[in-house]
Amino acid sequence: MNPVDPLPLEKDKLQALLGVSTGTLTTVLIKKGLRNTWVRGALPMKEGQPRVAGRAFTLRFVPAREDLATPASWGSPISTRAAIEAMPSGCIAVVGAMRVTDAGIFGDILCARMVKKGVAALVTDGVLRDVQGVLGTGLDVWAQGWAAPPSVAGLTFVGWQEPIDCGGVAVFPNDVIVCDQDGAVLIPAALLDDVIAAATEQEHLENWIMSEVEKGAQLPGLYPPNEENKKRYEAWRKTQR
The missing domain is CATH 3.50.30.40 (Ribonuclease E inhibitor RraA/RraA-like)
Structure with a gap:
């Protein structure tokens, strides 16, 4: 070979x-x-x-x-x-x-x-x-x-x-x-680009979740996020871009 x-x-x-x-x-x-x-x-x-x-x-x-x-x-x-x-x-x-x-x-x-x-x-x-x-x-x-x-x-x-x-x-x-x-x-x-995009977004999400945990938030509905917390996260992400 x-x-x-x-x-x-x-x-x-x-x-x-x-x-x-x-x-x-x-x-x-x-x-x-x-x-x-x-x-x-x-x-x-x-x-x-x-x-x-x-x-x-x-x-x-x-x-x-x-x-x-x-x-x-x-x-x-x-x-x-x-x-x-x-x-x-x-x-x-x-x-x-x-x-x-x-x-x-x-x-x-x-x-x-x-x-x-x-x-x-x-x-x-x-x-x-x-x-x-x-x-x-x-x-x-x-x-x-x-x-x-x-x-x-x-x-x-x-x-x-x-x-x-x-x-x-x-x-x-x-x-x-x-x-x-x-x-x-x-x-x-062959999956590199897709994995980078998804992993980068996942890191942003987990950083946000960690900040919420440090504020005293409970895990159910936060990790993984429910619809309400997804909207809160998206609003936060817009401020970071």
């Missing part, structure tokens, strides 16, 4: 997504019929990681096979090293590692190169190694944790920019990923 060419994420769409929580996005996606968009196991590896968004640049591992998963494979044309060199600035590297937790897919050197390439973040259902070094690179990482053994101890790298399974979610190249302290959420590329 030939790798899919990576696409940029337009600046206006990026800025809109940075203003929307992953919680809001999952709610909007559920309303659109997509229930399986939260990447299981991909959790922030340090406190205070900022919200990030970008196009998915996918990498895929399969179970280790002793004739292929060797240290020598790191220098082959199909390697994580070659994949990193193909990553464009602003992308989010999404790595399907089969939820293996005893083989670190990347260490500090590879993560440092990703930073130099301008990669926005790394998302995986697996683990990394060289914890202090990786954190020292400044790369924002969403993963299951850390492990000392290298990737070849449990995985074989087979390709990039092809459909993958990451945390039980089907991720295609150039889908959009948004990450925050609640984890990582996938937005299918």
Whole structure:
């Protein structure tokens, strides 16, 4: 399978997504019929990681096979090293590692190169190694944790920019990923505009609801809003535009 060419994420769409929580996005996606968009196991590896968004640049591992998963494979044309060199600035590297937790897919050197390439973040259902070094690179990482053994101890790298399974979610190249302290959420590329519009409006609504709660309002009829509160919200929105 030939790798899919990576696409940029337009600046206006990026800025809109940075203003929307992953919680809001999952709610909007559920309303659109997509229930399986939260990447299981991909959790922030340090406190205070900022919200990030970008196009998915996918990498895929399969179970280790002793004739292929060797240290020598790191220098082959199909390697994580070659994949990193193909990553464009602003992308989010999404790595399907089969939820293996005893083989670190990347260490500090590879993560440092990703930073130099301008990669926005790394998302995986697996683990990394060289914890202090990786954190020292400044790369924002969403993963299951850390492990000392290298990737070849449990995985074989087979390709990039092809459909993958990451945390039980089907991720295609150039889908959009948004990450925050609640984890990582996938937005299918074809639904991006509709999701941004709905999620932005949902954030406005929930901000208004929160302001009402802080004033002492009761939840029934407010969250979700009944017709009376919808009219009140619309009146408020007109003052914000």
